[in-house]
Amino acid sequence: xxxxxxxxxxxxxxVKPRVKADGTGVDLANVKMSMNPFDEIxxxxxxxxxxxxxxxxxxxxxxxxxxxQETLRTALAMGADRAILIEAEDVEPLGVAKLxxxxxxxxxxxxxxxxxxxxxxxxxxxxxxxxALLGRPQGTFASKVEVEGDSVSVxxxxxxxxxxxxxxxxxxxxxxxxxxxxxxxxxxNIMKAKSKPLAQKTPADYGxxxxxxxxxxxxxxxPVRQAGIKVADVDELVAKLKAMGVAA
Amino acid sequence: xxxxxxxxxxxxxxxxxxxxxVTAASKLGEVHLLVAGSGCAAAAxxxxxxxxxxxxxVADDAAFANALPENVAPLIVELxxxxxxxxxxxxxxxxxxxxRVAALLDVMQISxxxxxxxxxTFTRPTYAGNAIATVKSKDAKKVITVRGTAFEKADATGGxxxxxxxxxxxxKGLSSFIGSEIAKMERPELTSAKIIVSGGRALKDGxxxxxxxxxxxxxxxxxxxxxRAAVDAGYVPNDYQVGQTGKIVAPEVYVAIGISGAIQHLAxxxxxxxxxxxxxDEDAPIFQVADIGLVGDLFKIVPxxxxxx
Numbered sequence: 001x002x003x004x005x006x007x008x009x010x011x012x013x014x015v016k017p018r019v020k021a022d023g024t025g026v027d028l029a030n031v032k033m034s035m036n037p038f039d040e041i042x043x044x045x046x047x048x049x050x051x052x053x054x055x056x057x058x059x060x061x062x063x064x065x066x067x068x069q070e071t072l073r074t075a076l077a078m079g080a081d082r083a084i085l086i087e088a089e090d091v092e093p094l095g096v097a098k099l100x101x102x103x104x105x106x107x108x109x110x111x112x113x114x115x116x117x118x119x120x121x122x123x124x125x126x127x128x129x130x131x132a133l134l135g136r137p138q139g140t141f142a143s144k145v146e147v148e149g150d151s152v153s154v155x156x157x158x159x160x161x162x163x164x165x166x167x168x169x170x171x172x173x174x175x176x177x178x179x180x181x182x183x184x185x186x187x188x189n190i191m192k193a194k195s196k197p198l199a200q201k202t203p204a205d206y207g208x209x210x211x212x213x214x215x216x217x218x219x220x221x222x223p224v225r226q227a228g229i230k231v232a233d234v235d236e237l238v239a240k241l242k243a244m245g246v247a248a
Numbered sequence: 249x250x251x252x253x254x255x256x257x258x259x260x261x262x263x264x265x266x267x268x269x270v271t272a273a274s275k276l277g278e279v280h281l282l283v284a285g286s287g288c289a290a291a292a293x294x295x296x297x298x299x300x301x302x303x304x305x306v307a308d309d310a311a312f313a314n315a316l317p318e319n320v321a322p323l324i325v326e327l328x329x330x331x332x333x334x335x336x337x338x339x340x341x342x343x344x345x346x347x348r349v350a351a352l353l354d355v356m357q358i359s360x361x362x363x364x365x366x367x368x369t370f371t372r373p374t375y376a377g378n379a380i381a382t383v384k385s386k387d388a389k390k391v392i393t394v395r396g397t398a399f400e401k402a403d404a405t406g407g408x409x410x411x412x413x414x415x416x417x418x419x420k421g422l423s424s425f426i427g428s429e430i431a432k433m434e435r436p437e438l439t440s441a442k443i444i445v446s447g448g449r450a451l452k453d454g455x456x457x458x459x460x461x462x463x464x465x466x467x468x469x470x471x472x473x474x475x476r477a478a479v480d481a482g483y484v485p486n487d488y489q490v491g492q493t494g495k496i497v498a499p500e501v502y503v504a505i506g507i508s509g510a511i512q513h514l515a516x517x518x519x520x521x522x523x524x525x526x527x528x529d530e531d532a533p534i535f536q537v538a539d540i541g542l543v544g545d546l547f548k549i550v551p552x553x554x555x556x557x
Contacts, residue, residue, distance in 0.1 A: 016378065017376075019378075026374075026375055026378075093357070094351060094354075094355070094357075117493065120374065121374050122360065123359045124347070124360075125359060126347075128344065128347035128348045129351035130351075131318075132321065132347070132350075132351035132352050137318050138317060138344070138348065141340065141343075157340075159495075160428075160430040161431045162428060162430075162485075162486070163425070163428035164425075165314075165423055165424065167422065167423045168422055176486075176493070177476065177480065177493060178486060212386075213385060213387050214385055214386070215384045215386065216381050217369065217382040217384055218382045219374075219379050219380065219382075220382075225523075225536075227535060227537065227538065228523075228538055228540055229540060230535070230540075230541040230543065231540055234542070234549055234553050237524070238556045238557060240540055246443065246500075247468070
């Protein structure tokens with residue numbers, strides 16, 4: 001069984017995003033970029049399934065600028081077998097899902113594992129949309145994934161706790177934070193990744209219309225919260241809480 | 249505009265998250281509801297009581313028992329032939345189902361909206377709430393999820409909606425529900441609590457977390473939350489997590505104990521009315537958003553505070 005893992009190049013999660021002064025978006029010039037953290041977890045899960053013998057090949061796909069090659073090389077260095085870059089800027093989740101559906105038509109993977117959301121646009125849509133377009137089942141926000149024959153059992157993090165669903169393969173899984181802890185790529189593997197195959201494509205190669213449906217009119221910083229006061233001890237804190245009516 | 253709202257329910261009653269979604273929908277025009285479940289007649293009559301609601305579509309079938317998106321999305325798509333927008337609260341069900349509906353309708357979803365500016369324009373948070381985008385949808389139909397803390401709750405009573413049964417679109421046979429481990433709620437629910445006491449990694453382990461945070465929460469009648477670090481370390485289960493990818497909360501009072509204040513955590517709680525922080529590191533970022541801060545050893549402060557309240 002083949003596994004496809006889509007990965008996205010995003011602002012590094014340790015960087016505090018700054019809104020551009022002209023209100024057109026977030027300033028990404030000279031900002032550290034990394035693989036979306038949820039996608040790293042997705043790559044790790046695919047590799048573990050391969051190491052357990054449940055999968056034979058891990059293909060990583062990125063839809064993004066030319067520099068997304070670095071992200072794909074990171075995934076290859078972690079252990080993925082080959083990569084596909086579909087070069088396009090700022091594609092919305094619906095467009096990404098349409099492109100991935102075309103990739104799946106060619107690759108016929110048994111599982112497609114995605115991060116549950118990208119930490120830039122925070123949409124949380126692509127996996128569910130891809131499942132819809134392919135007419136396949138989805139196991140979102142996964143904290144445990146077990147392949148059993150022609151199905152996969154997915155434990156999901158939901159509002160009240162956990163729930164488990166069983167999906168017929170091929171299926172789509174989106175990862176939550178506690179699915180696994182991604183490995184670091186070793187130096188020899190980083191060197192080896194440079195010679196792994198990376199195919200370069202464009203949306204036109206797949207005949208997909210990716211024109212945006214949403215127009216961003218403006219982007220602003222959220223209202224700033226002012227730091228308040230510091231109290232010296234518990235008695236003073238209790239007095240404040242009583243004044244607020246929180247404590248009797 | 250005619251909007252269909254996904255009702256979050258437990259077959260017997262309607263969950264609060266629905267009420268904020270109804271308020272968002274009412275800004276677009278006529279509000280219809282969808283109650284999908286198995287044996288959900290009681291939830292449907294409760295939904296019909298929500299103020300301002302028109303029709304309540306009820307799809308009562310075993311296929312809809314656990315809100316499996318493979319079964320529920322085709323039902324919604326069918327109903328969307330006579331609605332202009334689909335709105336779901338940004339709950340785990342809403343986030344699971346709405347994008348599947350959007351793709352089937354060939355619509356780009358607008359996730360987690362904070363406000364309705366007009367029929368086609370909305371604001372939504374991006375970059376963990378560090379950038380608020382105003383977006384305009386060019387799609388003929390809209391698919392939207394709603395951030396519960398950003399909208400007032402509609403009145404749960406006073407409405408007189410008409411309940412109408414819709415026929416089932418059946419079980420698509422792609423997925424099945426195996427089971428769940430849903431924590432028993434001994435305390436208020438996080439997303440609707442007035443007061444939240446949250447603990448971070450500094451609580452050391454699960455036992456000290458419970459020994460310090462729980463008594464204070466119970467004294468205040470508060471819900472208990474946690475930072476990602478505390479959940480990852482296994483102090484408490486995942487449903488306690490507050491943050492960018494956990495629960496988004498905005499209580500009257502948020503007490504952050506031993507939480508440094510990573511941007512991912514702030515994204516989940518910075519709209520709280522009053523933030524109180526207790527941390528031994530006086531330079532912790534949490535103090536930059538806290539209204540009241542107390543620097544010191546939480547293992548001394550928290551028991552003393554619980555005692556004196």
